[in-house]
Amino acid sequence: MKVAAYCRVSTETDDQLNSLENQKIFFNDYINRNPGWELSKIYVDEGITGTSIKKRFAFLHMLRDAQSHEFELVLTKEISRFARNTLDSIYYTRMLKNLGIGIIFLNDNINTLDKDAELRLTILASIAQEESRKTSDRVKWGQxxxxxxxxxxxxxxxxxxLRNGKLYINEGEAETVRLIFNKFVKEKKGTHVIARELSEAGIPTASGKNKWYGAVILKILKNEKYCGDLIQKKTYTPDYLDHEKKYNHGEEDLITIYNHHEPIIERELFCQAQAELKQRLLLPGEKKKYTNRYCFSGLINCGICGHSYVSRSKKLKDQGVYRYWRCYEAVQRGKQHTDSNGNIKGCNNSTITEEDLKFILKDLIQKLNIDKEELLSNVYRIFKKTVNEDYKSTEPKQIQEKLQKNILKKQYLIDLYLSNEITETDYNVLKQKYETTISQLRRELEKRIQKDKDTNQITSEVKKKKVLDDIRQILFPVINGLEWNDIFYHNILDKINIYRIEDTENSDVTYAEVYLKGIHNSFTYQINKSNSSFQSRGRYRRTGTYGNR
Known part of the structure; x- marks a missing residue:
């Protein structure tokens, strides 16, 4: 009979690895002492947790070999070595049993081919799983x-x-960090531009590579450690069985320590960087460089190269801002050219001012053959529903959720204390903290509920009516194309395609092809760039209505 053995240790400490070697020697001797048994293979997982099989590659290899009938029996030391998840224990022992393969848990004296094996296995596997939970809780508490x-x-x-839980400045790399912050804050360069410049300069990343990415620059700019602060528990593990980490969006309290270590960046410069990031409204990971900060963000496409148009701006002498939109390929690589490898880079499409775009859309709305009064009524109904919801107090519900959360924390604290997993001193300190918080939240909840009862309903209705009347007055000129509103036009606009066509008579003719949501046809406007007057309506010529290209 061919016999396999499985052994696992959950950490890579010297003691555990020595234990692993001892297990392998034991299984070799054990199989050799049984006449008729032949060692097939010993499957070994080192430094792997037993609560999930996802990363236990030797275990998965054993299952594949079992399906190929490479062996007829598996030996393992105990249930906790095989799996600490009850469902996994039952599932995989059944799977092997259906293949005619038994498992012998030596320390637990269980052979899965016995009649009562599954009952005994379930009980002992549940105990092993509970031990994993307690171990996980102890580790989390200690961390x-x-x-x-x-x-x-x-x-x-x-x-x-990072050495022994402390941060020490690496001066060589610190210069790169300072360079990144200076380029972003003082030189006003974007993250993608900074990444390109660092790559071209041959400056190595933290991993020693020469290729930088905008997402990496963004992560550096947002990291509070560079100004000397420390925020931990940004991720957490909700399930001790699968050990999958998730971003902490308020599920657990962050641990923040200010002025924790020597900073690389002055706090003032770091704060300026955060203000600049907030102003640019970059997405996490900067998967898109430009976001819905502006009405036209993500809605303007280049009809030549296919890239999106992005917003750019210049300060005028009168302190005003001149905003325009340009093809992203042109922003990144300039005018169209051929690089040293023969690849065509850049784009020659036209730049278009935001004022041009606003005029086009307002003009289109004015001339659009739709029932403006019906549109106004539909939009008004949406606002009315929103206003009614806004006047419903949500504070008591939020306070109740906080209260319940702290009550559960206190109950969990008692469980830890009774199981001797925390000291009496820690228990008393945290118990006092939770009880104080619970009392404050209960008083706050009572006050909020009473305040809501005392609120004059008639006054609320009057306020709502006034708000809705004001909204209607604001909406009328917007829907009729008389005034501009970012939210309204962003929500009715589907896309705008920009084309630049060479002309012998006029070398700079630009066409804007406009698509509105819910309308099948497109509307094309010609923009004559030779006229520099932004206010002149003569700059625009509506060339007609066409079907989708």
């Missing part, structure tokens, strides 16, 4: 206490070396 003391968890980062 949180360490974080509160200022111990840094993680790995090295650009500009800092």
């Amino acid at each position: 949180k206490r360490s974080m509160e003391r200022g111990v840094v968890f993680g790995t090295n980062m650009l500009g800092y070396d």
